[in-house]
Amino acid sequence: MNSDPIKKQAWEKFEKRKKIKFINSLSGFKSANLVGTVDENSVVNLSIVSSFFHLGSDPALVGFVIRPDVSPRHTLDNIRKNKKCTLNHVNSNIYQKAHQTSARYDKEKSEFLECGLTEEYLNDFLAPFVKESTIKMSLEIQNEILIEENGTHLLIGKIKDVYLPDIIVSEDGYIDIEKAQSVCVSSLDSYHLTKRITRLSYAKPEQQLTEIDL
Amino acid sequence: MNSDPIKKQAWEKFEKRKKIKFINSLSGFKSANLVGTVDENSVVNLSIVSSFFHLGSDPALVGFVIRPDVSPRHTLDNIRKNKKCTLNHVNSNIYQKAHQTSARYDKEKSEFLECGLTEEYLNDFLAPFVKESTIKMSLEIQNEILIEENGTHLLIGKIKDVYLPDIIVSEDGYIDIEKAQSVCVSSLDSYHLTKRITRLSYAKPEQQLTEIDL
Numbered sequence: 387m388n389s390d391p392i393k394k395q396a397w398e399k400f401e402k403r404k405k406i407k408f409i410n411s412l413s414g415f416k417s418a419n420l421v422g423t424v425d426e427n428s429v430v431n432l433s434i435v436s437s438f439f440h441l442g443s444d445p446a447l448v449g450f451v452i453r454p455d456v457s458p459r460h461t462l463d464n465i466r467k468n469k470k471c472t473l474n475h476v477n478s479n480i481y482q483k484a485h486q487t488s489a490r491y492d493k494e495k496s497e498f499l500e501c502g503l504t505e506e507y508l509n510d511f512l513a514p515f516v517k518e519s520t521i522k523m524s525l526e527i528q529n530e531i532l533i534e535e536n537g538t539h540l541l542i543g544k545i546k547d548v549y550l551p552d553i554i555v556s557e558d559g560y561i562d563i564e565k566a567q568s569v570c571v572s573s574l575d576s577y578h579l580t581k582r583i584t585r586l587s588y589a590k591p592e593q594q595l596t597e598i599d600l
Numbered sequence: 601m602n603s604d605p606i607k608k609q610a611w612e613k614f615e616k617r618k619k620i621k622f623i624n625s626l627s628g629f630k631s632a633n634l635v636g637t638v639d640e641n642s643v644v645n646l647s648i649v650s651s652f653f654h655l656g657s658d659p660a661l662v663g664f665v666i667r668p669d670v671s672p673r674h675t676l677d678n679i680r681k682n683k684k685c686t687l688n689h690v691n692s693n694i695y696q697k698a699h700q701t702s703a704r705y706d707k708e709k710s711e712f713l714e715c716g717l718t719e720e721y722l723n724d725f726l727a728p729f730v731k732e733s734t735i736k737m738s739l740e741i742q743n744e745i746l747i748e749e750n751g752t753h754l755l756i757g758k759i760k761d762v763y764l765p766d767i768i769v770s771e772d773g774y775i776d777i778e779k780a781q782s783v784c785v786s787s788l789d790s791y792h793l794t795k796r797i798t799r800l801s802y803a804k805p806e807q808q809l810t811e812i813d814l
Contacts, residue, residue, distance in 0.1 A: 387765040387780060392722070394760050395758065400773060402658070407773035409657035412737060414607060414689055414777065417628025418757075439630065439651045441665060442750040443623035444616070449747075449754075451655060451663070466618035475628055478797060482809055489803040507734065509605065520601050523626060528749055535742055535756055536656040542664075542749055545626060546608050551601040553602050559614060559621035560787045563628065566601060567695035570784055570794060573774045573803070575812065578794035580629065583692060583783065585790045586762065589703035591714065595696055598789065 411573040418571045420484055420503075421450075422514040423464035425493075430505060431460045434573045438473065442476035446545040448525065451538050460493050462539060469527040470512045471543065474519035477567040479555065481577045483518075506558045509547050520566040521550040540586035554559045556600060558586070625768045625787040628809035632785045634698055634717075635664075636728040637678035639707075639751040642727045644719060645674045646711035648698045650785045652687065662687065662739065665752050674707050676753060683741040683772035685757065691781040695791045697732075723761050734780040735764040772814060774799070 388576045397408060416436040423431045441447040465471055476484040486501040498505050504517035511524045525543030533540055554562040569577050585598035611622060637645045654660040657712035666676045675786040679685055690698040700715040712719050718731035739757030747754055752801045768776040783791050 387768075390764065390766045391763065392762045392766075392769075394762075397660075397762055404773035405660075406657045408731065409660045409759065410654050410734070411773075411775035411777060412660075412762065413628055413652045413654045413662050414631025414633055414782055418632065419628055419790060436769060437653045437655075438627045439650075439665065440624050440627045441747065442667075442752060443620045445750060446611075446619075446623045446626075448627050449665070451653065453656075473627075475802075478796045480798065483798065485800045486803050486809060489805045489807075491805050495744060495805075500656065500760055506671070521626070531747075531754075533655065533745075533756065535661055535758075536659060538656060539756070539772050540745075544749075545623065548606045548608075548611060548626065549604065550606065550812075552604045553607075554601075555622070559625075560620035560790065561625035563786050564792065565626060568628055569797065572777050572794075573799075576774065576799045577797045578778065579797060580784060580786075580792035580794050583793060585787075586696065586699045587789070589700050591703045591705050591709075593703075595700060 408545050415570040415572055415578065418484065418569050418577070420474040420476060420487065420516050420519065421461055422472040422516060423461050424513050425464050426467060430463055430493055430496050430498055432487050432501070432503065432516065433461045434476065434487050441542065443512070445541050448543050448545065452541060453493045453538050453559045456526065463539060464528050468512060470515045471525050471527065472511070473519040474516040475523055475563065475566065475568040477520055478569055478579055479567065480518045481569050487577070508549060511547070521561070521563060521568060530576055562600060620705070621787050629784040629786055629792065632695070632698065632783050632791070634688040634690060634730050634733065635675055636686040636688060636730060637675050638727050639678050640681060643708055644710050644712055645678055646701050646715070646717065646730070647675045648690065648701050654758065662759065663754055664757070665754055667752050680757065682726060682786065685739050685741065686725070686729045687725045687737050687739055688730035688742055689735040689780065689782040692793055693733055694732045694783065695783050695807065698751050722763060725761065735777060735782060736773070737762045776814060796800050
């Protein structure tokens with residue numbers, strides 16, 4: 387396929403919703419996770435978030451972005467109060483329910499109830515997990531950074547307990563998230579299953595890569 | 601599949617490399633992009649980066665993380681000097697070459713040359729694009745934020761020109777990155793093709809989701 391130029395001058399003139407879908411497609415595939423939180427009155431909240439990224443493994447940190455002006459605003463309110471949330475992988479059995487959590491429900495409504503997902507409480511952690519999710523973990527929020535360029539909020543979470551089936555963890559630590567049917571997202575609304583090509587060995591100069599068996 | 605607990609106490613005792621692969625798997629699927637930069641002596645650099653995330657569409661911003669202690673350190677040096685880089689999607693034809701860019705080459709070596717990828721210069725932009733990449737764009741770096749929790753650097757880039765085949769852009773702005781064979785990554789070293797399940801309509805309370813045709 388040849389790559390045609392769409393210069394800045396061209397895509398900047400797209401109408402608002404078209405531009406949102408176009409720009410959202412550009413960074414590539416995204417993780418699909420549900421963030422569970424709870425407020426001081428025990429009202430729970432659940433939001434789909436596609437901006438989670440690995441930040442480091444020691445300490446074990448993830449980052450994610452919350453826009454204050456859209457649906458996960460209750461998530462941000464709750465996290466600011468108790469610094470706790472859960473991260474739950476969206477899988478192919480629940481992607482429609484997960485997508486529905488992005489609707490603008492009133493604060494007193496539980497997205498678990500409205501979208502047909504089940505609250506689960508594990509190891510005395512304050513925030514709710516998603517029972518239907520196969521890979522999930524508790525996070526303690528360490529920091530919130532305001533991104534001045536557009537008023538979004540970057541949250542940094544420390545990974546605490548992790549819940550997943552033993553059989554998908556390889557000897558070397560690799561987790562076969564494909565086997566757990568975790569999905570990925572592109573643009574705003576497109577859900578994808580994956581098909582592994584291969585794992586590749588650690589790259590060194592002047593050395594041929596080899597494939598790693600699972 | 602049942603989810604077994606791997607409590608903090610357990611995974612924290614994994615040996616270092618096992619912990620890296622385990623924790624890197626947890627956030628879910630990641631984008632796979634090559635970042636092209638150039639230094640003041642016209643020495644080019646190319647690094648695979650899996651931490652790109654969408655930050656906003658107006659202004660059009662992406663974020664990504666660079667660890668100063670590993671391979672993309674030359675990327676960080678170059679970006680600090682001229683605030684410019686290119687973002688190039690890794691596709692299934694070049695994923696091995698893209699992975700090889702993570703080897704620790706000396707600064708004067710070009711990863712393009714060492715890994716068998718082709719430099720391309722478009723619209724007078726200073727930094728090199730990857731000719732073999734089907735979806736690519738120029739970025740101007742707006743800001744660098746030190747993540748104090750682990751000493752990594754979050755870079756915020758503004759999207760300028762975008763190059764991609766016209767035929768993969770839908771009427772509504774959605775880009776079919778699957779058709780361009782863009783891959784995603786899990787953990788450190790696992791490359792995946794995708795298979796779209798569907799696109800879903802904008803979610804509203806009390807309204808059934810519908811599927812969107814491409």
